[in-house]
Amino acid sequence: MSKVLVSDSIDQAGIDILSQVAQVDVKTGLPAEELIRIIPEYNALMIRSETRVTKAVIEAGTQLKIIGRAGVGVDNVDVPAATRQGIVVVNSPEGNTIAAAEHALAMMLALSRYIPEANLSVKSNKWDRKSYIGTEVYKKNLGVVGLGKIGSHVATVARAMGMKVMAFDPYISSERAEQLGCRLVELDLLLREADYITLHMPKTPETTHLINAAALAKMKPTARIVNCARGGIIDEAALAEALQQGKIAGAALDVFETEPLGESALRSLGKQVVLTPHLGASTAEAQVNVAIDVAEQIRDVLLGLPARSAVNIPGLYPDVLEKLKPYLRLAETLGNLVGQLAGGRVESLTVRMQGELASNDSQPLVVASLKGLLSQALRERVNYVNAAIEAKERGIRVIETRDASIRDYAGSLHLQAKGSLGEHSVTGALLGDGEIRITDIDEFPINVPPAQHMLFTLHRDMPGIIGKIGSLLGSFNVNIASMQVGRKIVRGDAVMVLSLDDPLPEGILSEILKVPGIRDAYTVAL
Numbered sequence: 001m002s003k004v005l006v007s008d009s010i011d012q013a014g015i016d017i018l019s020q021v022a023q024v025d026v027k028t029g030l031p032a033e034e035l036i037r038i039i040p041e042y043n044a045l046m047i048r049s050e051t052r053v054t055k056a057v058i059e060a061g062t063q064l065k066i067i068g069r070a071g072v073g074v075d076n077v078d079v080p081a082a083t084r085q086g087i088v089v090v091n092s093p094e095g096n097t098i099a100a101a102e103h104a105l106a107m108m109l110a111l112s113r114y115i116p117e118a119n120l121s122v123k124s125n126k127w128d129r130k131s132y133i134g135t136e137v138y139k140k141n142l143g144v145v146g147l148g149k150i151g152s153h154v155a156t157v158a159r160a161m162g163m164k165v166m167a168f169d170p171y172i173s174s175e176r177a178e179q180l181g182c183r184l185v186e187l188d189l190l191l192r193e194a195d196y197i198t199l200h201m202p203k204t205p206e207t208t209h210l211i212n213a214a215a216l217a218k219m220k221p222t223a224r225i226v227n228c229a230r231g232g233i234i235d236e237a238a239l240a241e242a243l244q245q246g247k248i249a250g251a252a253l254d255v256f257e258t259e260p261l262g263e264s265a266l267r268s269l270g271k272q273v274v275l276t277p278h279l280g281a282s283t284a285e286a287q288v289n290v291a292i293d294v295a296e297q298i299r300d301v302l303l304g305l306p307a308r309s310a311v312n313i314p315g316l317y318p319d320v321l322e323k324l325k326p327y328l329r330l331a332e333t334l335g336n337l338v339g340q341l342a343g344g345r346v347e348s349l350t351v352r353m354q355g356e357l358a359s360n361d362s363q364p365l366v367v368a369s370l371k372g373l374l375s376q377a378l379r380e381r382v383n384y385v386n387a388a389i390e391a392k393e394r395g396i397r398v399i400e401t402r403d404a405s406i407r408d409y410a411g412s413l414h415l416q417a418k419g420s421l422g423e424h425s426v427t428g429a430l431l432g433d434g435e436i437r438i439t440d441i442d443e444f445p446i447n448v449p450p451a452q453h454m455l456f457t458l459h460r461d462m463p464g465i466i467g468k469i470g471s472l473l474g475s476f477n478v479n480i481a482s483m484q485v486g487r488k489i490v491r492g493d494a495v496m497v498l499s500l501d502d503p504l505p506e507g508i509l510s511e512i513l514k515v516p517g518i519r520d521a522y523t524v525a526l
């Protein structure tokens with residue numbers, strides 16, 4: 001019989017499902033070394049946000065087939081390490097949406113009416129009606145940052161309370177925002193105009209400390225901010241300072257840079273700060289939803305069936321998956337690449353299956369391309385199950401075409417995306433050993449493997465230009481791993497593709513664009 005370890009507190013409904021197919025051991029609060037010691041016995045691990053599933057835990061889990069996260073964020077799991085070891089990681093993308101949205105709304109109202117402090121005051125035998133004159137949210141401007149599942153529900157309820165809602169989300173179409181009755185605006189405007197700001201995006205390199213001292217300085221002195229998304233999106237030291245100096249009026253936080261929250265200046269602030277210990281998902285309903293959702297997936301995988309919300313492996317039957325795996329990786333990489341070249345707001349994606357691929361079932365490749373395309377915006381939230389729905393909700397038009405006559409490689413994939421940075425295309429193929437090659441960018445032939453940090457330029461093919469870019473990168477201490485130029489005619493337009501050992505520092509792109517002959521430049525992180 002299979003063995004499942006449940007290492008965080010999970011609703012009994014989930015345990016009951018797992019018990020149908022496995023021996024279930026519930027052991028919460030395990031120290032890291034103890035988890036590493038016992039994990040080799042288990043075929044599945046079910047967690048919430050407390051257990052840290054590090055590389056060491058994964059490497060020790062030699063029998064593990066699946067890790068189930070009863071919740072949305074899998075930032076406490078080393079997903080690349082699990083993928084390398086062939087362990088499926090599943091989550092529950094929607095089970096706690098309403099709970100988290102309602103918590104954010106409750107935080108906003110608690111902040112406006114000083115409910116936590118007033119409650120403490122009455123409980124300490126006082127009857128103070130003067131210190132807690134609040135403000136109404138009715139007719140106030142709410143700025144929603146991240147208009148995904150939770151942000152959308154917050155926006156809908158806030159509108160019903162009479163608030164005027166604006167939103168900033170670089171990956172959402174203005175049509176989607178309009179459907180929700182929101183004005184899609186730039187972050188700068190939202191920071192300046194909002195009376196309340198609520199954050200609902202994932203923590204990514206782009207969103208880490210998005211709300212820093214400079215952002216807080218743009219806010220109104222009467223503004224209040226709520227973070228029920230992820231710790232670290234707000235710079236807590238800068239926030240404490242802004243509150244102490246009266247630069248903003250209040251903050252309510254459910255999530256923190258370090259959890260549990262240690263020593264923090266935020267704890268000593270008064271009624272203008274409300275803090276909760278990561279309770280966004282803590283409702284009876286959400287805990288039942290996520291426990292059932294994830295336990296069912298663990299049960300299915302232990303029975304040899306596919307998982308419906310796999311974060312790292314598509315929900316396909318194992319034999320189909322095995323055959324398609326290298327092409328799914330190709331499609332995902334190309335989707336991620338073309339999405340970044342086209343910019344955030346992608347309107348359409350064309351997926352062309354070429355050569356031998358033209359006769360395959362195209363659906364998994366289209367889904368993998370969309371998963372790659374949306375991965376910058378949604379990170380672990382996008383998977384093979386929800387990629388198509390997420391794309392539809394974002395108003396992305398998907399066009400599938402086939403051309404069996406293109407036979408430069410046995411099978412190749414061509415993606416074309418139209419977004420806020422214009423229309424861009426990439427083609428890629430697999431070499432005999434399964435290595436990915438990018439064979440074409442914007443119709444310019446090249447032959448490069450994808451790399452973690454890449455720079456693409458469109459320029460005039462003229463003497464000296466490559467040297468200038470090389471020296472410029474050198475002056476910013478960026479090491480070039482490889483470089484290739486693709487051109488159609490001599491001294492016409494050309495593309496240059498550079499693989500870099502380091503991410504490009506801020507400001508360098510504008511310097512590159514100043515080099516005579518450079519028409520455009522894009523950075524990509526894969």
Ligand SMILES: NC(=O)c1ccc[n+]([C@@H]2O[C@H](COP(=O)([O-])OP(=O)(O)OC[C@H]3O[C@@H](n4cnc5c(N)ncnc54)[C@H](O)[C@@H]3O)[C@@H](O)[C@H]2O)c1
Pocket residue numbers: 072073093096097100145146147148149150151168169170171172200201202203206207228229230254255278279280281282376377378381
């Ligand atoms: N406090 C809790 O207990 C709790 C519970 C559930 C979810 N969460 C967190 O809430 C957040 C939102 O969850 P969701 O289910 O709505 O996710 P979602 O994927 O449905 O939506 C996230 C949205 O953020 C947008 N986004 C990405 N980068 C952005 C950026 N730089 N600026 C603005 N928007 C950006 C995406 O386009 C997307 O629309 C996640 O961080 C999730 O982990 C917290």
Ligand SMILES: O=C(O)CC[C@@H](O)C(=O)O
Pocket residue numbers: 048049070071072073074096278280281282
């Ligand atoms: O498990 C929890 O309570 C938190 C869950 C939440 O942060 C999530 O990402 O789903």
